[in-house]
Amino acid sequence: MKFDILDVISTADKKREIPVTTEMSEVSVSGGRFPITDIKPFSICLTNDNNKQLLISGDTTLDVVVPCDRCLSDVDVTLRIAIDRKVMLADGHVQFAEDEENTFLEEHELDVDRLIYDEILVNWPTKVLCKDDCKGICPVCGQNLNQQDCGCDRQVIDPRMAKFQDIFNEFKEV
Template identity: 25%
Template sequence: MDPVIAEFAQIGIVPEKPLVADIEIVEKVDSISIAGVLNGSVLLACTRCLGQALHNVAIDFSAEYVTEENFPSEAELEVTEEAFDLGLYDGTSIDLAEVVREQILLDIPERVLCRDDCGGICQKCGSDLNVESCGCEEVQADPRWSALKELKN
């Protein structure tokens, strides 16, 4: 099994079907530019019910790679958006699987839902509220948080 796919499986990212990458590599005098598009879909765990949630992947990306001798020193490196796309390579090869891996990880939203109205899991009995109503009493919020609830209303 591909190490990237194995790592994804460990953290709950399962490609629904093979992802398609269209990558252009341009060798320059002192660097290598990589630009591409990554398309496909992955299955993730819903943050409310832990069921499967489909996440469509459509990523445009670019990166610039330089050797260590061409990498700017800390004094020369200005923190800009372009600086985050600057990477090191050994002068002979770049692991494109690692580039794709990073792009997928950066694309995953913080909150993934299987559907907009996902009911989640009952805090008392653990029932999937999308499948069945459990009949448990609603959990009362800690009264110390009531001031925040008033702000929401």
């Protein structure tokens, strides 16, 4: 969803609130696609600070379905999105520093979906677990160990130590 913000950029000390609903239905992160189940409508506040900078602010929450990192069960994750950006203005135009990446502003159009997406990337959790003591899946048969134990032998022997294991098994006292 894009908005024309030329009136805010070109008028000193102008403030404008834009009610926003996003058109995003999923988010792509690290090669995966995750469905957005809920996003709260919110407002973006644009403020021209004495023709020197454009202040962009707003906050909302959104719910995303992400698989558990251990057992792959679906987990509902709530992300708090807090937008607080400052963009420099010069002669009624947006100015970005050379090292600053602009993905959400083009001339005088604000791309709200891209702005939200950038904030999702920053706030994305590093590890998602269905519960703190998630047991994961069996590496042998793939059974979800939170649901039931499969009985597989999951002992992993270091191949460099396998000969020692053979010696212990050969001379084992009965």
